[in-house]
Amino acid sequence: MISTLDPQTALVIIDMQQGILRLNPPRMSEVVENVRRLVAVFHASARPVVAIHVVPSKAPGVITRSESRGSINLAALPADFAEYLPELGVTDSDKHITKNTWSAFYNTELESHLRALGVTEIILCGVATSIGVEGTARGAAERGFNIAFAIDAMSDMVPSAHEHSINTIFPRLGERATTDELVSLLGG
Secondary structure, eight states: OOOOOOSSEEEEEEOOBHHHHTTOOTTHHHHHHHHHHHHHHHHHTTOOEEEEEEOOOOOTTTSOHHHHTTOOOGGGSOTTTTOBOGGGOOOTTSEEEEESSSOTTTTSSHHHHHHHTTOOEEEEEEEOIIIIIHHHHHHHHHTTOEEEEEEEEEEOSSHHHHHHIIIIIHHHHSEEEOHHHHHHHTTO
């Protein structure tokens, strides 16, 4: 249970995009609805929303040997791979940031964008819990941001990895809450 949020809180949505969601993570209809609710309350209260898109890269130093074994053919990615689901309510006026690795903080403008807005806390949601969400959470914690995890607005292709992140890693990095709890704290 979370008791408070910082006055300057941003919603950071991880990889809720067509190409990732085609992998059919568990509970996606619930996750999509909860992310949609969070986006709506952030928009209604004029708070910042950041949509993170992942696009794999072949840039030197970005792909490791272990990643190259399962290398993605960038030319074969569908044209809509990085597009967010329209039903989430993310708009062109929200900040859109492309990442090439697990963490949305690595080699992106996320930190400078949040700092420019005076953001001290982020609410994290999206997919995959144990990859993009956890990688970004670790980056946020290293940079001194407070973190709230919308635990029912995230999923992972590996249920045991999802549970490990939620129950073991996230309590060390921030506070966990349901979408209902967060919406209530945000005045929605």
